[in-house]
Amino acid sequence: MNFRQLIISASIASSLTFGAVASAADIVIGVPNWPSVRATAHVLKVAMEDNLGLEVELQNGTNPVIFEAMDSGAMHVHPEVWLPNQVNLNKKFVMEKGSVRKTEAGVAGDQAMCVTKGTAERTGIAELAELSNPDMAAKFDTDGDGKGEIWIGAAGWASTNVEKIRAKSYGYAETMNLKEMDETLALAEVDNAVAQDKDIVFFCYTPHHMFALHELVILKEPAYDEAKWTVIQPTDDPEWLEKSDAGVAWNTAFLHIHYATALEESQPEAAKMLSQVALDTDIVSAMTYALVVEKQDPEAYAKQWVADNASTVDSWLK
Numbered sequence: 001m002n003f004r005q006l007i008i009s010a011s012i013a014s015s016l017t018f019g020a021v022a023s024a025a026d027i028v029i030g031v032p033n034w035p036s037v038r039a040t041a042h043v044l045k046v047a048m049e050d051n052l053g054l055e056v057e058l059q060n061g062t063n064p065v066i067f068e069a070m071d072s073g074a075m076h077v078h079p080e081v082w083l084p085n086q087v088n089l090n091k092k093f094v095m096e097k098g099s100v101r102k103t104e105a106g107v108a109g110d111q112a113m114c115v116t117k118g119t120a121e122r123t124g125i126a127e128l129a130e131l132s133n134p135d136m137a138a139k140f141d142t143d144g145d146g147k148g149e150i151w152i153g154a155a156g157w158a159s160t161n162v163e164k165i166r167a168k169s170y171g172y173a174e175t176m177n178l179k180e181m182d183e184t185l186a187l188a189e190v191d192n193a194v195a196q197d198k199d200i201v202f203f204c205y206t207p208h209h210m211f212a213l214h215e216l217v218i219l220k221e222p223a224y225d226e227a228k229w230t231v232i233q234p235t236d237d238p239e240w241l242e243k244s245d246a247g248v249a250w251n252t253a254f255l256h257i258h259y260a261t262a263l264e265e266s267q268p269e270a271a272k273m274l275s276q277v278a279l280d281t282d283i284v285s286a287m288t289y290a291l292v293v294e295k296q297d298p299e300a301y302a303k304q305w306v307a308d309n310a311s312t313v314d315s316w317l318k
Contacts, residue, residue, distance in 0.1 A: 025057035027263075027270055029077040030066030033154060034183060036207050036255075037080040039287035042302035044079055044257075044277070047313050050306060052269050062156040063089060064235065070260040071099040076267075077274065078258040082109065085158040085253060088233045094258070101261050101271075105278040106254030107207065111159060113150070114204035116194055117215035123199055128219040131201070132171030139199055140176065148176045151186040151202040162231055162246060163203060169247035190214065207255075207284040209292050221249035255284075269317075276316045 027048060031041045045056040059075065067089045069075035081102070083090060093100040113128050120126065123139045130136045131148065140148030152167065153160030160180055167173035179186070186202060187210060193200035194214055204210060204218070222228075228248045232240040263271040287305065290296045306313055 024055075026054040026267060027056045027077065028069075028075045029056060029058050029079060030061045030069060030075045031058050031079070032061065032063055032066065033156065035209065035288045035292045036284050038298060039291050039302075040079040040257075040279070040284065041077075042298040043287065043305055044077065044274070046299070046302040046306045047316065048270055048273065050303075051313065051317055052267075052273065054267065054270060063158065067093050067100065067258075070258070071097065073260065073262055076260045076263055076270075080107075080255045081258045082159070082253050082255055084231075084251065085162065088158075088236055090258075099261050100258050101264075101275070103257045103259070103275050103277065105276075106256045107279050107284055108281050109206050109253040109255055111203070111205040111250040111253060112221070113201060113219045114216045115199070115201045115219065116190070117217055118194065118197055119199040119201065120217040122197075125201075126217075126220055128172075128221050129170050130219075131176055132174070134175050137172065137175035140201055142198075145177075148201070149179055150176045151179045151181065151189070153180065153203045154183050154186075155180045158233060159203070159205070161233055161240070162250075164241060165231060165244040165246045168241065169245050205253075207281045207288060209285065209289040212285070212289055213293065222247070224249050224251040226251075273316050276318070278315070 029041050029045060031038055041058055045058060048054045048056050061069065061075070063078070063081070063086055066075055066078045070078065071093055081090065083106070090102060094102050115123075115125060123136065125131075125136060125139075131140075131150070137148040138146065140150065142149055150167075150172070152163035164173070164178060167176065167178055190200060190202060190210070191213075192198070201219070204216060210216065225248050228245070229251070230243070230245045232244045234240045237243060257274055257277055259271060259274045263274070287301075290301050291298055
């Protein structure tokens with residue numbers, strides 16, 4: 001497999017908080033908790049402020065919270081909606097309610113499970129299904145309980161729920177402890193494993209800087225098959241895990257900007273710009289590398305990127 005350079009719990013109180021922020025700015029951009037979306041959010045902020053003269057705020061939020069806030073008018077933009085991961089939210093707010101728009105251009109992304117090159121060489125693992133073998137799983141046991149550990153993503157990511165389904169479908173939910181934790185902490189564990197020649201297996205996706213930092217091996221899986229991919233999110237059914245099955249590889253994902261339909265009336269120039277933004281996997285990966293690995297200040301980086309890519313930004317404004 002070759003990478004192409006990757007719930008509803010929003011309360012009324014949360015929406016009111018976002019609403020207070022929105023009233024102080026022309027545009028509020030929601031920012032979930034993964035690296036590439038932060039980079040894209042800052043670039044969009046600078047592009048709108050510099051070219052449209054708008055006051056733009058960034059506000060942290062989970063995917064469901066941001067969609068609810070776009071629906072209510074408390075937020076206006078989600079910079080990076082992963083599809084099919086967020087297909088349930090896209091269906092509700094874009095296709096059914098029409099309160100949110102999905103832009104046409106999407107950045108290609110992939111999702112899978114990875115090990116480091118050293119891990120592959122030491123353990124001999126090549127396929128994801130091998131983790132259902134207790135003997136293989138034990139090679140990833142770091143706490144002595146007889147089960148291995150695998151990072152499946154951060155809490156609140158739709159992909160984390162899908163990885164629970166995949167673990168059940170492949171059988172390694174019985175042999176591995178499924179770890180949910182902040183991505184920063186999870187990637188620090190990868191760094192430490194590489195430095196100490198320890199074995200580790202973890203969720204991986206592109207666009208992402210991790211592939212520039214380490215030699216990673218993507219675990220092999222049967223090719224994506226729509227007929228074998230039944231994924232229900234917990235927001236849609238309390239028995240989502242029992243009713244879901246996904247024992248094949250992920251399909252290619254596409255990352256789309258979404259924005260509140262109301263922007264077309266309140267800020268038509270902003271809506272037009274957002275509808276024409278076009279990035280690609282390499283660009284987003286480079287942005288993420290600059291922020292996470294080089295630890296550049298996000299706003300300073302975004303200002304420089306917008307200045308250095310004036311022709312690209314201009315194409316969004318035509």
